[in-house]
Amino acid sequence: MGTLTPTRPVGPDSDLTRRRLLLGAGAVTAWGVLSGCATTGGTDPARPAAAPNRVEHLRGVTEVPADPQRVVTVGYSDQDAVLALGVRPVAVTDWYGDYPYAVWPWAQQALGDAKPTVLNKGQFTGTPDYRYEQIAALRPDLILGLYTSMSEDEYRKLSAIAPTVGPPKGYPEFAAPWEAVTRLAGQALGRTDAAEKAVAGVKDKVEATRRAHPEFAGRTALVAERFQPGASFVRSPGDPRSQLLTGLGFVVPDDIPALQGQNDGAPVSDEQMRLLDRDVLLWNIGSKPSNRAIIEKLPLYPLLNVVKAGRSIFVEDPLVSGAWTWGTVLSLPTVVDALAAKIAPTLAR
Incomplete structure (x- = not known):
């Protein structure tokens, strides 16, 4: 196994070999029109039903269509935050574990009978390997990359496919607290109340264990x-x-x-x-x-x-x-x- 890179998520038996990103910007740009395919009907009563949601993240500010329906997660554990908020992604990124649809037992109930596409099944390399063509073919209306690294070039290519939200602002990549990840997912999905409720439930459990x-x-x-x-x-x-x-x-x-x-x-x-x-x-x-x-x-x-x-x-x-x-x-x-x-x-x- 090669030398570990501290700024990457280390999964079991990772070789951490960086893969080349194979798709040029021109091919991705051709899919840019797909970002207009989102459905509307927001979940936040304080916002008009069709109003886009402005979400600030590490790579900038993204206007996300209200109530996105076709969500693709490209971060290694992003599916958990999305599923916790009642949204079933159409595609997920596999980290490790060899579970169906890259979803571990603690999240399988939230997944229900959904069958998301696994973008990189069994091919975790320790560094992002964004499958631009495969993602574009799924016609997403939102791409989430929360627990991952994302260069400006990668962000630009993903954003050409659909509105893209990168890692939480104010933290190094791969080091944002789970609370920040959950809240950012809530903002992007228009489910801030659900995110706060989910965060509070876990924090209460951790605090109870601490007191005990x-x-x-x-x-x-x-x-x-x-x-x-x-x-x-x-x-x-x-x-x-x-x-x-x-x-x-x-x-x-x-x-x-x-x-x-x-x-x-x-x-x-x-x-x-x-x-x-x-x-x-x-x-x-x-x-x-x-x-x-x-x-x-x-x-x-x-x-x-x-x-x-x-x-x-x-x-x-x-x-x-x-x-x-x-x-x-x-x-x-x-x-x-x-x-x-x-x-x-x-x-x-």
Whole structure:
């Protein structure tokens, strides 16, 4: 596997090989007329039924038709935010997991009997690979790219097909909190009330778990994974996995040199493994539980105080690990209780 790129979402066993974008601007522009195919009839009573919705995001401001019906999601986990708001996309982007229609169990009820096109089934590369021709053929009236990176050129090509909303403004790509992603989806879909309700429900659950475990407050914690020999990939404080720990009361330290200035994390060599020695060390390895044996055989691993204290915790359940990695408004309820149940006994020792 190649060198990990911290500003990209790292899925299990990713080779992170950047793919070339094959479609020229001229071919995409030819599809630009499709952006006028949206239906109307907005869901916000404060706005005239046919009024477009102005949505601000990282790449600018987009006028979205009221009540878009044919929504395509090109972000790796965007389908969750859309489904949470009662909209079933016509196409989604596959991250990992090998579930039907790229929808994990926590979101399958919201999907219902819909059968969205999967734009890149089984071909996750760790970097966006926008299928412009395939997207255009679907005749979308809205394209969402919330949990992804999107260059100006990519944004321009997608916008030539249909109104496109990029990642949330004010955050590095791949590092926007799940709340911001959900709210931006709500704005784009004209369902701001539903978005706020969904956010409040998850925040209430996280806060209730935090109150139930006062022993978490102020303790330092790190999230690590294993993707390549010779290094552990450590999640930065801004990564959604780390943000959940912060929500539970933990402090995710920012003093590891490799992580400074990184969006979602960076490799820390095995020779520097002592940098991982914190109150709690969580290994998110559900996509490949066999990595536990590799980690436990590393020379410095048994010398860490966190290991000696029994607070090096392996999250091996594929569903729990996946829900934590996705970090969405639909997935988080699956992981909050499970994480707390694994961590709490180790801090009681």
